[in-house]
Amino acid sequence: MIRAGRLADTLIGLVPIALILLAWQAVHSAGLAPPALLPSPAAVFTRLAQQLGSPAYLEHAAATLYRLFAGFGLALAVGVALGVAATGSRAVGAVTGPIVRVLAPVPKIALYPAFILTLGFDDASKIAAVFVDAVFPILIATRQGTAVVEPKLAWSARAAGVSPARCLVTVVLPAALPSVLTGARIGLVISCIVVFLAEMITSTDGLGHLLVRAARNFQTVDMFVPLITISLLGLTLNAAFNALRARLLRGFPEES
Amino acid sequence: MTRLPGIPGLAPLVAFAGLLAGWEVAARGIGIDGLPPASRALAEVPGILADPESLINIGASLYRMALGFALGVAVAVPVGLMMGRSRHVAAFFNPLLMVIYPVPKAALMPIIMLWLGVGDASKTLVIFLGVSLPVVYHSYQGGRAVEEKMLWSAAAMGMGAPARLLRIVLPAALPEILVGCRTGLVLALITMVTSEMIARQSGVGNILFNSLDMAQYDTVYAMIVIIGVLGLALDAAFERLRAALVGWAEPSQALMVGTT
Numbered sequence: 001m002i003r004a005g006r007l008a009d010t011l012i013g014l015v016p017i018a019l020i021l022l023a024w025q026a027v028h029s030a031g032l033a034p035p036a037l038l039p040s041p042a043a044v045f046t047r048l049a050q051q052l053g054s055p056a057y058l059e060h061a062a063a064t065l066y067r068l069f070a071g072f073g074l075a076l077a078v079g080v081a082l083g084v085a086a087t088g089s090r091a092v093g094a095v096t097g098p099i100v101r102v103l104a105p106v107p108k109i110a111l112y113p114a115f116i117l118t119l120g121f122d123d124a125s126k127i128a129a130v131f132v133d134a135v136f137p138i139l140i141a142t143r144q145g146t147a148v149v150e151p152k153l154a155w156s157a158r159a160a161g162v163s164p165a166r167c168l169v170t171v172v173l174p175a176a177l178p179s180v181l182t183g184a185r186i187g188l189v190i191s192c193i194v195v196f197l198a199e200m201i202t203s204t205d206g207l208g209h210l211l212v213r214a215a216r217n218f219q220t221v222d223m224f225v226p227l228i229t230i231s232l233l234g235l236t237l238n239a240a241f242n243a244l245r246a247r248l249l250r251g252f253p254e255e256s
Numbered sequence: 257m258t259r260l261p262g263i264p265g266l267a268p269l270v271a272f273a274g275l276l277a278g279w280e281v282a283a284r285g286i287g288i289d290g291l292p293p294a295s296r297a298l299a300e301v302p303g304i305l306a307d308p309e310s311l312i313n314i315g316a317s318l319y320r321m322a323l324g325f326a327l328g329v330a331v332a333v334p335v336g337l338m339m340g341r342s343r344h345v346a347a348f349f350n351p352l353l354m355v356i357y358p359v360p361k362a363a364l365m366p367i368i369m370l371w372l373g374v375g376d377a378s379k380t381l382v383i384f385l386g387v388s389l390p391v392v393y394h395s396y397q398g399g400r401a402v403e404e405k406m407l408w409s410a411a412a413m414g415m416g417a418p419a420r421l422l423r424i425v426l427p428a429a430l431p432e433i434l435v436g437c438r439t440g441l442v443l444a445l446i447t448m449v450t451s452e453m454i455a456r457q458s459g460v461g462n463i464l465f466n467s468l469d470m471a472q473y474d475t476v477y478a479m480i481v482i483i484g485v486l487g488l489a490l491d492a493a494f495e496r497l498r499a500a501l502v503g504w505a506e507p508s509q510a511l512m513v514g515t516t
Contacts, residue, residue: 016351103275223366
């Protein structure tokens with residue numbers, strides 16, 4: 001019964017996507033839009049398959065992935081460390097709390113010009129842009145997750161003679177893992193988006209650069225391909241992250 | 257978040273001053289053209305705000321943002337609430353939203369520009385798309401969490417389905433919806449700036465990047481400060497509105513999510 005319900009839900013969910021593709025094809029076949037403005041779905045997906053097999057395209061994708069993971073990895077390390085420290089020490093909490101409150105609603109992409117000026121046009125400025133955008137959700141989620149950990153857990157560990165710092169890492173952080181992972185997942189999707197935008201604004205390689213290059217040369221088909229690639233990339237990363245989360249959170253009662 | 261005891265709102269001000277001081281010290285220590293000290297950048301701010309042309313640009317940006325935000329909320333809240341109340345509607349929209357989510361909305365600019373031109377329409381559409389997703393998501397969560405008994409009582413008293421959605425689900429889900437709107441507001445600002453960076457014609461992002469190209473670094477940093485303060489002010493204003501509307505609900509513990 002439940003399996004059948006899930007299957008039906010999946011089928012229902014495919015309907016709007018199929019409808020969009022159909023409408024796209026219909027507009028194209030009816031000649032409502034010239035192919036220069038809206039290429040046929042077949043042309044776009046053929047081009048996508050072709051590009052995914054071409055080493056040059058994969059090199060651009062690899063450049064994007066490198067920046068994405070470098071920035072996200074840094075954000076994860078710094079965000080989790082600061083979040084735990086802010087819960088563990090009143091002083092750290094008192095300093096980071098207001099700073100986070102001031103910086104979190106600021107549109108971080110506006111800082112990108114500053115990174116270009118200080119770090120140059122290379123990878124470093126893009127990694128920095130990914131880092132500042134991804135670090136806040138991770139930091140805030142870690143802070144909130146560790147703050148609501150059942151105090152008895154920490155008391156028991158402390159009573160058993162564990163030092164406060166060790167207690168934070170071995171008891172509080174694992175107990176806050178669901179919240180930390182939620183923040184990390186949001187950070188990961190944000191990283192995907194920011195790296196693409198940064199490459200669109202100034203870059204000589206990467207998926208975002210391919211989109212801008214195609215736009216300048218008026219190659220409409222090639223404009224769709226990087227966009228579909230980044231969407232697929234986001235979906236894949238999200239699925240991989242969910243699988244990892246399910247493994248890490250085995251035994252947490254309320255997590256599915 | 258921790259607050260210093262005493263005057264509320266003092267801690268963020270201290271943090272703000274601290275960040276500016278840190279910037280000033282770092283800039284003087286590093287001493288490169290690309291990073292002017294805070295004092296020089298801040299000295300540019302009054303000049304920009306007094307210049308009618310940049311005021312027109314900022315006004316045009318804000319107009320597009322407000323329009324995109326209003327349209328986004330108007331469409332996303334009903335969709336989200338219906339998703340929350342009906343499993344089939346949720347199953348219908350969920351995969352589509354999952355596919356759209358990781359696409360940078362501002363990256364659609366080049367394609368949308370082909371269809372709608374470089375003007376207000378394409379930028380407003382992009383802002384609309386950026387705002388819609390978080391608002392749909394939070395309205396969905398809010399609609400799903402509505403107490404069933406209230407709906408049963410209303411149905412028993414003869415209230416029809418559309419009236420139930422409007423008079424019970426909407427108010428009950430309002431706190432969660434407003435959390436989504438707050439995220440949407442920050443996103444609207446981000447999408448606005450990014451879309452103007454990509455299609456430079458007018459607006460805040462245009463001033464920012466033109467001064468970057470012309471090596472007017474003080475103006476670049478002044479614009480970054482103006483955009484940052486704009487984000488802070490909008491967020492603070494919305495938080496007051498939220499507190500006034502749904503002061504009865506728990507203060508929002510939601511994550512501030514800044515996707516583009």
